[in-house]
Amino acid sequence: MMYLKSSYSIRDKYLRKDMLPTIFCPGCGIGSVLQFTLRAIDDLGLSQDEIVWVSGIGCSSRVPGYVNFDGLHTTHGRALAFATGIKLTNPDLKIIAFMGDGDSAAIGGNHLIHAIRRNLDVTAIIINNFTYGMTGGQVAPTTLKGLRGTTAPYGQFENPFDIAQLAVTAGANYAARWTVFNYLQGINSIKKALQKEGFTLVEFLSPCPVSFGRRNRMKTAPELIRWYQKITVPLAKAKKMKPEELEGKVVIGEFADRDRPGLVREYREYIKRAKKMMGWEQ
Amino acid sequence: MRYPFPVGRSDFIQGDEAVARAAILAGCRFYAGYPITPASEIFEAMALYMPLVDGVSIQMEDEIGSIAAVIGASWAGAKAMTATSGPGFSLMQENLGYAVMTETPIVVVNMMRGGPSTGQPTFPAQGDLMQAVWGTHGDHMLIVLSPSTVQEAFDLTIRAFNLAEKYRTPVVILGDAELAHMRERVYIPNPDEIEVVNRKLPANEDEAKLPFGDPHGDGVPPMPIFGRGYRTYVTGLTHDESGHPRTVEPEVQQKLIGRIFRKILDHKDEIISYETFELDDAEIAIVSTGIVSRSAIRAVKMLRERGVRAGLLKLSTVWPFDFEVIEELAEQVRKIYVPEMNLGQLYHLVREGANGKAEVELIAKIGGEVHTPMEIVERVVG
Numbered sequence: 001m002m003y004l005k006s007s008y009s010i011r012d013k014y015l016r017k018d019m020l021p022t023i024f025c026p027g028c029g030i031g032s033v034l035q036f037t038l039r040a041i042d043d044l045g046l047s048q049d050e051i052v053w054v055s056g057i058g059c060s061s062r063v064p065g066y067v068n069f070d071g072l073h074t075t076h077g078r079a080l081a082f083a084t085g086i087k088l089t090n091p092d093l094k095i096i097a098f099m100g101d102g103d104s105a106a107i108g109g110n111h112l113i114h115a116i117r118r119n120l121d122v123t124a125i126i127i128n129n130f131t132y133g134m135t136g137g138q139v140a141p142t143t144l145k146g147l148r149g150t151t152a153p154y155g156q157f158e159n160p161f162d163i164a165q166l167a168v169t170a171g172a173n174y175a176a177r178w179t180v181f182n183y184l185q186g187i188n189s190i191k192k193a194l195q196k197e198g199f200t201l202v203e204f205l206s207p208c209p210v211s212f213g214r215r216n217r218m219k220t221a222p223e224l225i226r227w228y229q230k231i232t233v234p235l236a237k238a239k240k241m242k243p244e245e246l247e248g249k250v251v252i253g254e255f256a257d258r259d260r261p262g263l264v265r266e267y268r269e270y271i272k273r274a275k276k277m278m279g280w281e282q
Numbered sequence: 283m284r285y286p287f288p289v290g291r292s293d294f295i296q297g298d299e300a301v302a303r304a305a306i307l308a309g310c311r312f313y314a315g316y317p318i319t320p321a322s323e324i325f326e327a328m329a330l331y332m333p334l335v336d337g338v339s340i341q342m343e344d345e346i347g348s349i350a351a352v353i354g355a356s357w358a359g360a361k362a363m364t365a366t367s368g369p370g371f372s373l374m375q376e377n378l379g380y381a382v383m384t385e386t387p388i389v390v391v392n393m394m395r396g397g398p399s400t401g402q403p404t405f406p407a408q409g410d411l412m413q414a415v416w417g418t419h420g421d422h423m424l425i426v427l428s429p430s431t432v433q434e435a436f437d438l439t440i441r442a443f444n445l446a447e448k449y450r451t452p453v454v455i456l457g458d459a460e461l462a463h464m465r466e467r468v469y470i471p472n473p474d475e476i477e478v479v480n481r482k483l484p485a486n487e488d489e490a491k492l493p494f495g496d497p498h499g500d501g502v503p504p505m506p507i508f509g510r511g512y513r514t515y516v517t518g519l520t521h522d523e524s525g526h527p528r529t530v531e532p533e534v535q536q537k538l539i540g541r542i543f544r545k546i547l548d549h550k551d552e553i554i555s556y557e558t559f560e561l562d563d564a565e566i567a568i569v570s571t572g573i574v575s576r577s578a579i580r581a582v583k584m585l586r587e588r589g590v591r592a593g594l595l596k597l598s599t600v601w602p603f604d605f606e607v608i609e610e611l612a613e614q615v616r617k618i619y620v621p622e623m624n625l626g627q628l629y630h631l632v633r634e635g636a637n638g639k640a641e642v643e644l645i646a647k648i649g650g651e652v653h654t655p656m657e658i659v660e661r662v663v664g
């Protein structure tokens with residue numbers, strides 16, 4: 001069972017030993033989400049040769065370099081556009097897009113919206129650390145109001161994006177958000193996401209003590225955990241709360257779980273339609 | 283296999299249409315694009331044809347996404363292409379560099395229009411020559427082709443795919459608004475009349491482990507396609523032969539970029555193509571590329587009628603550039619004229635090639651009209 005398998009066995013099975021150690025700082029949450037993803041893959045018994053990991057640029061996007069799968073580490077924000085080409089060319093491949101919040105929702109925001117709108121058959125795993133970790137702690141489109149980053153040193157004055165909700169609105173088949181401390185829910189969500197057709201997305205609030213925490217009086221991961229406990233609200237509870245009460249909170253849970261046809265299926269139908277319309281096929 | 287257009291005979295078609303048909307005959311099965319004048323007709327032809335040949339044609343949210351999807355498709359094993367014009371070509375630059383760095387075979391068509399910015403959407407220009415060569419950041423090497431007739435647009439598109447596959451590199455085709463929309467008679471060959479080159483695949487596990495190595499000594503590593511069990515990692519970061527990021531060792535960068543240059547430059551003679559016209563006894567030479575070459579040929583004839591021994595060197599390859607051939611030409615002729623639809627781009631390459639051995643004069647023209655033959659003649663006879 002996945003819950004019992006040691007992290008060592010997961011590590012030995014899936015990581016590229018020659019690429020270790022990772023670039024991740026002590027206390028960083030990205031490694032936990034990587035572990036969840038690998039456990040989900042392991043538990044589903046998916047083959048390493050049927051999955052391609054795609055990423056953009058950022059700390060989170062370095063993940064595909066550490067796993068022993070095919071991987072495409074692309075340009076900042078563009079992972080899902082690259083994934084579109086891979087998936088439509090070889091629909092047998094499963095694609096995991098591992099992205100940061102800045103990568104997916106700022107510079108890559110347009111690709112995110114449109115990949116979801118098309119229902120591109122991809123599982124997006126998004127590391128939301130409320131910041132640009134790799135470049136040293138600038139504000140991200142997810143940074144909550146009042147939080148500090150080097151480019152809003154007096155506290156963020158813009159409204160944040162809710163990535164998981166955006167996915168629901170744009171039409172994702174599955175959208176969920178957890179923190180890296182929701183171990184079981186996190187793994188189960190990724191398992192669900194990997195098994196579904198169409199666009200599936202799992203967002204994780206993930207501690208970045210170095211670039212984010214340090215600038216917001218939370219120098220260590222435990223302090224960030226306590227803060228997550230304060231700001232997160234489970235979906236069931238949130239449903240009973242007034243909008244004012246939810247101000248500054250982050251709702252966690254499963255937001256969408258549906259089965260609309262994915263892009264691959266739609267395109268296959270489109271080919272059939274084209275051939276019929278041209279009289280090439282009955 | 284059945285084609286969605288007639289093969290083995292001539293047809294009267296636009297430049298854009300010729301590019302699309304050639305791409306399909308060259309084996310292209312993935313097209314991603316974003317509409318833009320004057321390249322939209324390439325996309326529209328692909329949209330019509332691709333589903334019928336079990337290929338993909340998809341409209342992306344912008345040109346950044348288009349070239350990204352094309353690169354992804356290439357790693358999944360497809361021959362893939364996108365087409366655009368100035369504004370879209372500018373958006374593609376970052377990922378064009380990514381294709382150089384990751385040695386991804388792709389074809390990018392830029393049907394040039396007047397710029398900068400939105401400029402003259404419906405008028406031809408040659409203002410993107412240097413951008414095609416140097417537009418993406420960092421030291422890089424790629425191949426740039428430039429057709430002057432609809433037939434050449436067809437032929438060079440097939441060649442572009444073959445070069446991309448053979449050298450694992452992006453290839454840019456520079457057309458222009460005139461060529462894109464002009465209709466001419468084109469011979470569309472039967473598939474068995476066409477030489478189609480496919481990328482080298484790893485012959486064994488050892489080769490697959492070094493997707494950025496040089497196992498054959500020609501600078502071109504075999505390409506391990508995704509999904510075939512090779513577990514390849516591809517990154518735009520500076521990487522070693524196995525593909526691992528190695529960003530702080532100067533030697534790794536030197537070796538990688540050195541090989542990316544070498545794999546093209548060592549095969550320059552095979553890549554570069556040009557045509558000559560009346561050059562044997564010429565004392566005046568015209569050097570041109572693309573659409574202006576049509577006026578240049580006519581100008582040579584008119585000059586000959588006037589007793590001026592003029593000739594033409596028409597370049598079908600803009601990059602890599604054949605500096606040696608220009609130097610030889612400069613040793614032969616008294617003066618070289620460079621007509622181009624910009625304020626001087628090819629001119630600088632020709633001057634460098636001429637190396638002071640002949641005078642080089644630019645005949646610049648912008649605004650959206652191709653030089654008339656007379657405009658060239660008048661400059662030569664003064």
Ligand SMILES: Cc1ncc(C[n+]2csc(CCOP(=O)(O)OP(=O)(O)O)c2C)c(N)n1
Nearest residue numbers: 057058059060076100101102103132133134
């Ligand atoms: C086009 C471009 N602009 C800017 C950068 C610099 N850059 C690298 S990573 C990054 C932000 C990463 O933030 P995020 O996506 O949230 O990932 P994290 O590091 O937090 O995991 C930026 C701006 C870049 N690589 N490319």
Ligand code: SF4
Nearest residue numbers: 024025028059133208
């Ligand atoms: S900077 Fe932040 S996100 Fe990046 S590795 Fe360090 S802790 Fe993790």
Ligand SMILES: [Mg+2]
Nearest residue numbers: 100101131133
């Ligand atoms: Mg981030």
